[in-house]
Amino acid sequence: MNKRLENLIAWMKESDVQVTFLTSSENVFYLSGFYSDPHERLLGLAVFQEGEPFLVCPGMEKHSVRRTGWSQEIIAYSDIEDPWELINKSIAGRVSGASKVAIEKEHMNVERYEKISSLFPKAEFVSAEEKLRVLRMIKDEKELKIIKEACALADYAVEFGASEIKEGKTELEILSAVEFALKKKGVTEMSFATMVLTGANAASPHGTPGLTKIQKGDLVLFDLGVVIDRYCSDITRTVAYGDVNEKQKEIYDTVLKAQLAAVEASKPGATCAEVDLTARRIISEAGYGEYFPHRLGHGLGISVHEYPSMMETNTLVLREGMVYTIEPGIYVPDVAGVRIEDDIVITANGAEILTKFPKELQVYR
Amino acid sequence: MNKRLENLIAWMKESDVQVTFLTSSENVFYLSGFYSDPHERLLGLAVFQEGEPFLVCPGMEKHSVRRTGWSQEIIAYSDIEDPWELINKSIAGRVSGASKVAIEKEHMNVERYEKISSLFPKAEFVSAEEKLRVLRMIKDEKELKIIKEACALADYAVEFGASEIKEGKTELEILSAVEFALKKKGVTEMSFATMVLTGANAASPHGTPGLTKIQKGDLVLFDLGVVIDRYCSDITRTVAYGDVNEKQKEIYDTVLKAQLAAVEASKPGATCAEVDLTARRIISEAGYGEYFPHRLGHGLGISVHEYPSMMETNTLVLREGMVYTIEPGIYVPDVAGVRIEDDIVITANGAEILTKFPKELQVYR
Numbered sequence: 001m002n003k004r005l006e007n008l009i010a011w012m013k014e015s016d017v018q019v020t021f022l023t024s025s026e027n028v029f030y031l032s033g034f035y036s037d038p039h040e041r042l043l044g045l046a047v048f049q050e051g052e053p054f055l056v057c058p059g060m061e062k063h064s065v066r067r068t069g070w071s072q073e074i075i076a077y078s079d080i081e082d083p084w085e086l087i088n089k090s091i092a093g094r095v096s097g098a099s100k101v102a103i104e105k106e107h108m109n110v111e112r113y114e115k116i117s118s119l120f121p122k123a124e125f126v127s128a129e130e131k132l133r134v135l136r137m138i139k140d141e142k143e144l145k146i147i148k149e150a151c152a153l154a155d156y157a158v159e160f161g162a163s164e165i166k167e168g169k170t171e172l173e174i175l176s177a178v179e180f181a182l183k184k185k186g187v188t189e190m191s192f193a194t195m196v197l198t199g200a201n202a203a204s205p206h207g208t209p210g211l212t213k214i215q216k217g218d219l220v221l222f223d224l225g226v227v228i229d230r231y232c233s234d235i236t237r238t239v240a241y242g243d244v245n246e247k248q249k250e251i252y253d254t255v256l257k258a259q260l261a262a263v264e265a266s267k268p269g270a271t272c273a274e275v276d277l278t279a280r281r282i283i284s285e286a287g288y289g290e291y292f293p294h295r296l297g298h299g300l301g302i303s304v305h306e307y308p309s310m311m312e313t314n315t316l317v318l319r320e321g322m323v324y325t326i327e328p329g330i331y332v333p334d335v336a337g338v339r340i341e342d343d344i345v346i347t348a349n350g351a352e353i354l355t356k357f358p359k360e361l362q363v364y365r
Numbered sequence: 366m367n368k369r370l371e372n373l374i375a376w377m378k379e380s381d382v383q384v385t386f387l388t389s390s391e392n393v394f395y396l397s398g399f400y401s402d403p404h405e406r407l408l409g410l411a412v413f414q415e416g417e418p419f420l421v422c423p424g425m426e427k428h429s430v431r432r433t434g435w436s437q438e439i440i441a442y443s444d445i446e447d448p449w450e451l452i453n454k455s456i457a458g459r460v461s462g463a464s465k466v467a468i469e470k471e472h473m474n475v476e477r478y479e480k481i482s483s484l485f486p487k488a489e490f491v492s493a494e495e496k497l498r499v500l501r502m503i504k505d506e507k508e509l510k511i512i513k514e515a516c517a518l519a520d521y522a523v524e525f526g527a528s529e530i531k532e533g534k535t536e537l538e539i540l541s542a543v544e545f546a547l548k549k550k551g552v553t554e555m556s557f558a559t560m561v562l563t564g565a566n567a568a569s570p571h572g573t574p575g576l577t578k579i580q581k582g583d584l585v586l587f588d589l590g591v592v593i594d595r596y597c598s599d600i601t602r603t604v605a606y607g608d609v610n611e612k613q614k615e616i617y618d619t620v621l622k623a624q625l626a627a628v629e630a631s632k633p634g635a636t637c638a639e640v641d642l643t644a645r646r647i648i649s650e651a652g653y654g655e656y657f658p659h660r661l662g663h664g665l666g667i668s669v670h671e672y673p674s675m676m677e678t679n680t681l682v683l684r685e686g687m688v689y690t691i692e693p694g695i696y697v698p699d700v701a702g703v704r705i706e707d708d709i710v711i712t713a714n715g716a717e718i719l720t721k722f723p724k725e726l727q728v729y730r
Contacts, residue, residue: 040471103475104475105474105475105476105479106405106474106475106476107474108474108475109470109471109472109473109474109475110468110469110470110471110473110474110475110478110490111470111471111492113475113478114470125475127476172545172548172549173545176541176544176545176548179541180537180538180541183537183541183576184537184576188573211549
């Protein structure tokens with residue numbers, strides 16, 4: 001039994017949950033090591049207080065499950081079998097008449113809920129999602145190693161993209177070049193839709209890359225991340241093409257100051273709110289408060305947005321092993337948009353920065 | 366009330382369903398004309414036998430809903446409001462104590478199901494999905510016009526991609542060039558992950574584009590589609606780079622013969638099974654039956670895979686207005702992979718072909 005399953009089972013015992021049945025690719029992967037996007041087919045992981053857990057997957061995936069090192073039971077069903085009948089048999093050997101069953105209420109659909117309800121007609125169904133979010137929030141050494149690799153590739157992508165900047169090139173041209181460069185390094189999936197925004201287009205926190213051409217005097221914003229071994233990175237850098245004006249510089253310097261202060265404030269014992277407010281105060285005092293309309297950052301891992309949420313209302317206390325983004329931004333319509341984002345991990349000494357591309361304003365000519 | 370809503374309401378009356386509450390972006394769009402991907406927020410459309418339908422959306426989308434021409438009630442909720450309270454009020458004015466409510470059981474999650482169940486504590490919940498699939502299967506003039514536009518762009522993409530073929534270029538290089546060319550034409554979304562496969566890599570129905578380089582004598586397979594105004598196209602063409610050998614030609618000719626015969630067999634009154642088997646027989650008689658491991662095709666519309674399913678066990682009778690793909694393929698490991706796919710619409714006279722790129726083997730040098 002791996003440590004992660006043990007943590008889940010400890011919670012099940014505390015909460016008197018006899019069975020947990022998870023169906024999201026992310027949580028099944030987190031607990032079993034096996035990742036698959038089964039589309040409309042069923043993927044599932046059943047966990048018990050005492051009995052051996054089992055994994056349910058389409059027949060053709062059985063060998064992949066074994067290869068990932070899952071040594072416990074696998075229910076591999078063919079397209080003509082009903083997986084719920086097989087699940088029922090395997091459960092019957094482990095528990096009878098469960099009174100409390102945990103599922104993912106935000107993920108499981110009604111069709112499957114009706115199936116699992118019929119297996120446990122007397123059970124109360126509770127959500128396992130909050131517990132999984134909390135468990136996934138603290139990263140272990142193995143996870144950190146992969147996230148660091150994903151961050152290094154994000155650094156490379158920004159460096160490559162910035163070097164491609166040239167008068168008259170469009171945002172989409174640079175974006176295509178960046179993604180192709182990553183593919184050549186073996187990257188097959190981005191964490192989210194890559195952003196390359198220039199000039200006025202960057203001055204909106206929800207801009208979309210298009211056919212806007214890069215011009216001298218523009219600030220160019222890159223926001224991107226890669227998925228490596230199922231873990232995400234997420235970086236933002238804003239660079240200058242040619243000489244920028246005093247207003248642009250002032251905005252850049254304010255964001256940078258806020259970002260550095262939030263990194264400095266990130267350490268065990270501080271709260272998410274304190275870190276968010278550290279950055280927010282600097283931006284407000286410089287007169288740009290209304291132009292920083294989003295939270296400071298978000299946790300990062302198997303999902304590109306997970307716990308902890310770095311916002312001014314979150315009193316959660318930071319602990320070693322938490323990984324999150326620090327990404328203040330200022331967006332003044334028709335003037336400039338600047339965001340600077342690092343991924344960091346909390347260590348005993350404070351924040352270790354995982355994204356390394358320089359943060360002093362880089363000027364390309 | 367639009368025609369599509371009228372059709373749904375007719376079904377509700379027949380089936381004694383008092384309320385239908387839909388939450389998938391596709392079905393809400395089909396019935397209301399409004400498309401949105403609300404992520405974790407709630408989007409919904411409530412339909413009644415007698416009362417006015419209403420649409421539920423995040424507050425910031427209200428104006429977009431009006432712009433699409435939705436003239437009935439809109440419940441636009443802010444991030445601090447509970448949409449279910451607002452829904453409850455609007456429902457109370459229309460029905461009380463519903464005994465049968467239709468939802469999308471494959472789409473709705475348990476969290477929302479618990480909310481809607483509490484609004485209708487005595488109701489039986491049934492699935493609306495099958496009915497929506499059947500309604501969406503017959504396309505109207507407006508839908509066909511958009512699908513034709515999406516098909517024309519798919520033709521363009523294959524033509525552009527084939528013209529980019531050059532000794533030593535990788536699959537991913539060609540793929541990137543094709544997608545960038547489409548972006549310049551205003552295409553912002555592909556129907557699915559674009560496939561460019563060459564040589565042995567094309568000889569698997571589940572190949573993934575990578576760093577394989579195109580060589581003289583290769584067959585190069587393009588499988589792609591674009592989304593225009595929410596409707597999908599889907600085309601496959603296999604072209605030759607330089608001279609190909611007799612075996613490759615024989616496989617190509619067999620697939621083409623099967624494809625043409627299936628187009629010919631497509632007309633009102635024929636069944637899906639008959640059309641699939643028309644192609645399958647030709648491939649089997651040529652000795653390649655075991656190398657054609659998938660169904661002949663699938664319906665196409667707002668989703669890239671919808672009804673009708675063109676498979677040998679489907680006895681559904683074809684009718685005017687149905688749109689589907691015809692895409693036989695032969696994949697002989699280490700020898701060749703060929704697939705030829707058109708999108709067609711059933712008319713009174715038979716199949717009208719919507720994808721126009723030539724199907725005789727095109728040779729590039």
